[in-house]
Amino acid sequence: MSLLLTDRITGTEPPPRHADDETLRLECGVFGVWNVPDAAAITALGLHALQHRGQEACGISTFDGMGFHSEKHMGHVGDAFAGEDLVKRLPGHSAIGHTRYSTAGGSVIRNVQPMFADLVAGGIALAHNGNLTNFLHLRHKLVADGAIFQSTSDSEAILHLIARSKRGRVVDRFIDALWQIEGGYALIAITNKKMIGARDPLGIRPLVLGDLDGKPVLASETCALDMVGARFVRDVEHGEVVVIDEDGVRSLKPFPPTRARPCVFEYVYFARPDSVVNGRSVYDVRKRMGARLAQETAVNADVIVPVPDSGVPAALGYAHESGIPFEMGIIRNHYVGRTFIQPTQGVREFGVKMKHSPNRAALAGKRVVLIDDSIVRGTTSVKIVRMVRAAGAREVHLRSASPPILWPDFYGIDMPDRDKLLAAQKSLEEMTAFLEVDSLGFLSVDGLYWAMGAGQRDPAQPQFTDHYFTGDYPTRLLDREIAEGRNDPTERQLSFLVSA
Numbered sequence: 001m002s003l004l005l006t007d008r009i010t011g012t013e014p015p016p017r018h019a020d021d022e023t024l025r026l027e028c029g030v031f032g033v034w035n036v037p038d039a040a041a042i043t044a045l046g047l048h049a050l051q052h053r054g055q056e057a058c059g060i061s062t063f064d065g066m067g068f069h070s071e072k073h074m075g076h077v078g079d080a081f082a083g084e085d086l087v088k089r090l091p092g093h094s095a096i097g098h099t100r101y102s103t104a105g106g107s108v109i110r111n112v113q114p115m116f117a118d119l120v121a122g123g124i125a126l127a128h129n130g131n132l133t134n135f136l137h138l139r140h141k142l143v144a145d146g147a148i149f150q151s152t153s154d155s156e157a158i159l160h161l162i163a164r165s166k167r168g169r170v171v172d173r174f175i176d177a178l179w180q181i182e183g184g185y186a187l188i189a190i191t192n193k194k195m196i197g198a199r200d201p202l203g204i205r206p207l208v209l210g211d212l213d214g215k216p217v218l219a220s221e222t223c224a225l226d227m228v229g230a231r232f233v234r235d236v237e238h239g240e241v242v243v244i245d246e247d248g249v250r251s252l253k254p255f256p257p258t259r260a261r262p263c264v265f266e267y268v269y270f271a272r273p274d275s276v277v278n279g280r281s282v283y284d285v286r287k288r289m290g291a292r293l294a295q296e297t298a299v300n301a302d303v304i305v306p307v308p309d310s311g312v313p314a315a316l317g318y319a320h321e322s323g324i325p326f327e328m329g330i331i332r333n334h335y336v337g338r339t340f341i342q343p344t345q346g347v348r349e350f351g352v353k354m355k356h357s358p359n360r361a362a363l364a365g366k367r368v369v370l371i372d373d374s375i376v377r378g379t380t381s382v383k384i385v386r387m388v389r390a391a392g393a394r395e396v397h398l399r400s401a402s403p404p405i406l407w408p409d410f411y412g413i414d415m416p417d418r419d420k421l422l423a424a425q426k427s428l429e430e431m432t433a434f435l436e437v438d439s440l441g442f443l444s445v446d447g448l449y450w451a452m453g454a455g456q457r458d459p460a461q462p463q464f465t466d467h468y469f470t471g472d473y474p475t476r477l478l479d480r481e482i483a484e485g486r487n488d489p490t491e492r493q494l495s496f497l498v499s500a
């Protein structure tokens with residue numbers, strides 16, 4: 001038996017955003033390292049590089065040969081896992097970590113990961129990036145079957161499924177669980193003998209394998225490998241399970257072969273620009289988005305100004321393509337978190353002011369093209385446009401380096417329902433008036449595919465998960481169907497793909 005020896009949890013819970021909102025939509029980063037001294041310290045570093053994937057809470061679990069140790073905290077990695085005593089607090093040669101941002105507020109600390117379970121054969125700690133689209137269905141079945149959930153997180157359902165599997169070996173139990181879950185996921189687990197990584201059948205969420213002086217590392221993004229000095233080995237493939245133990249790294253493919261559909265929003269906004277995701281430099285793709293945007297939405301102007309930081313690479317591409325100078329017309333204050341981090345709309349709006357300041361020297365008297373990576377609710381844009389005008393800009397032309405966002409997400413990107421998505425609610429003309437801009441332009445879906453270097457979008461089998469812009473969801477949405485009365489929750493359905 002390998003029990004949880006230490007379990008430290010700190011933090012206070014923010015108030016729920018919607019009292020009735022039980023499902024948690026997550027944006028997260030995961031990291032894991034196997035068989036190295038000071039595994040917790042390396043994991044803390046790796047998580048630090050993944051901080052942009054979630055700033056609300058973080059956690060690390062280690063295994064020290066005897067038992068597991070775990071710490072979960074609200075807040076940033078640098079605050080939670082600082083201190084020379086970190087390796088004493090979290091001893092062990094294998095570790096996994098998680099950085100997390102949830103958009104629903106209820107019971108936050110209970111949902112912080114990694115999650116731990118004591119199985120018959122020993123303990124397992126699990127870190128999950130992504131979102132299951134059949135979680136409520138699974139939870140309904142599991143609870144009916146006697147499972148006692150400690151959290152409202154969909155990741156806990158995976159642990160219950162592993163625990164209840166009738167198979168003997170932990171990897172088989174793990175795969176048994178994968179067969180029952182649907183949606184987007186990158187998972188890293190450690191047991192007393194192994195580290196296991198898995199990516200959903202379509203590869204919606206990213207996961208990479210690295211090598212740290214001959215020891216395997218798993219991480220959401222390559223920037224975390226760079227941070228710890230690990231060499232990039234390869235992407236974990238869509239639908240692949242990698243099993244790491246003293247025999248090395250083994251690859252299993254438990255699902256029927258399917259064409260990958262990685263999430264395009266990783267390139268638009270979510271991943272760090274210095275990461276290489278599925279073989280593509282995020283920075284290069286963003287610059288190409290900007291260049292194509294310049295071709296599609298050209299306008300006479302004096303300066304190209306990014307909304308920092310996420311709009312910077314696209315603005316560089318736009319400036320280069322248009323020949324109009326790039327200027328830092330907005331200065332970002334780096335000592336506040338991302339706009340979306342604030343759990344309520346009121347605080348979020350306030351957050352925009354705290355985060356960005358106009359730079360008069362670059363704006364006064366100028367015709368300005370403002371570039372952001374995306375427009376979601378429009379909250380950021382309204383504030384920024386006003387700010388830029390107040391600083392003396394003569395004209396403000398807003399450009400989004402991604403197509404209009406029309407549909408919500410269910411796979412681990414925070415994207416609200418249609419009633420809150422600006423482009424889903426208003427025409428281009430109405431948005432132009434609402435945002436108080438002289439003109440407004442979006443990248444086309446064709447342009448996005450061009451920037452990805454993917455040729456034309458294949459409507460029969462799209463190359464990417466791109467429902468934000470197209471409404472074309474890559475899997476069925478069982479929980480949604482049940483909520484809308486289109487499916488019977490008691491029905492036993494284990495097939496995981498609609499379009500495969």
Ligand code: AMP
Pocket residue numbers: 269307310311338339340372373374375376377378379380381413414415
């Ligand atoms: P909004 O103010 O709602 O229009 O949000 C747009 C801003 O939020 C842009 O500056 C984006 O860089 C950023 N953004 C876009 N998608 C997300 C997301 N899923 N999570 C957090 N921030 C986002």
